[in-house]
Amino acid sequence: MAFALDFPFRSPSSHEGGWKKTTGAVEMEADRIFQGPIPALYDQHLGPMIFAPYASDLASRLTGLRRGRVLETAAGTGIVTRALLSALPDDVFIDATDINQAMLDQASGLLSSARVTWRQTDAEALPFPDGMFDAVVCQFGVMFFPDKVRAFSEAYRVLKPGGHFLFNVWDRIEANEFADLVVRAVAPLFPDDPPMFLARTPHGHHDIAALEAQLRAAGFTSVTSDTVTRQSSAPSALFVAIGYCQGTPMRKEIEARAADRLSEATDAAAAAIAARFGSGPVVGQIRAHVITAGR
Helix, strand or coil, X not given: CCCCCXXXXXXXXXXXXXXXXXXXXXXXXXXCCCCCCHHHHHHHHHHHHHHHHHHHHXXXXXXXXXXXXXXXXXXXXXXHHHHHHHHCCCCEEEEEEECCHHHHHHHHHHCCCCCEEEEEXXXXXXXXXXXXXEEEEEECCHHHCCCHHHHHHHHHHHEEEEEEEEEEEECCHHHCHHHHHHHHHHHHHCCCCCCCHHHHCCCCCCCXXXXXXXXXXXXXXXXXXXXXXXEEEXXXXXXXXXXXXXXXXXXHHHHHHCCCCXXXXXXXXXXXXXXXXXXXXXXXXXXXXXXXXXX
C-alpha cells in the first residue's frame, strides 16, 4: 500500500547552512529537549528497536582500550553506556553526559556502577580539562548540536594525543524504513504544517563530506567512515509507532498542532507500518554512518 503526501516530501539539506535555512532557532532548540514521558518511551521502544544494534557496534570499536577513561556525549538513556560497560575492561571508566537531565535520570535508574559517572553537560562546552580522555563517543547525538564545529573542537580538546572520537549519524530517512513510513503516514493529518522532526534532525545530517570538513575544521586530521546497515525489529507495528510518535520530540510537534490527536497520529503510523510489514512482529531496514576521527 502506498502513502501519498499532499506536499513535496524532501529531506532537509544535511549541511549546516541548509539546516539553518529550514529550521528556526526555536525549532532547533525544541528538537533537543527530551522530557516528560519521552525518556521512558524512548528507552523502552526505540532503545531495543534502533539504538541497541548501533550501540554494540560502537562499543566493539573500542575493545582495544584496556584502561583509561571514555567520555560519552549525548548519552541519552544510557543505551551506549550499558554497551560500553559490558564490552570494556574493569580498568576503563566512563563519564556519561547529556544536556537533558530527564534522560540521565532515566539512564541512571537503569544502571548503577562505580565505573560510570553521570553528568548533565552541553557537548559544546565540556567542563573537563584538556587531554583527559582516551576516547570520546557519541551515538546519534551530533545531529542535535547547533554548532557542530564547536562541539567537535571540544571533543578534540579533551582527547589525549592519539585518542579517537567515534560517533554515528542516521543516513537519509528514505534508507530507514520505519521512520520514513511514520513521517509519511502522519503528515496528511496536518497538511498545512506536517511534523517533520524525524526528517529534519535525526535524519537531516547524513552528509559525510560536510561532517568530515567540520571535523577537520575542529582540528582532526584523520577521519574515516563506514556505512552500517542493520535490521530493526519490533513485536508489532504499534510498538514502532509509539516509539517514534510518542518517544521523541515528534510528540511535542503533534501535540502543538492538536493536543488531542496524538493517539490518532500514532494509530495512523501503526496502520502504515502494518500495511507494509504485516500485523505481527515487524522487521525493517535501518542505516547509519559511523565516523572515526583521530587526534
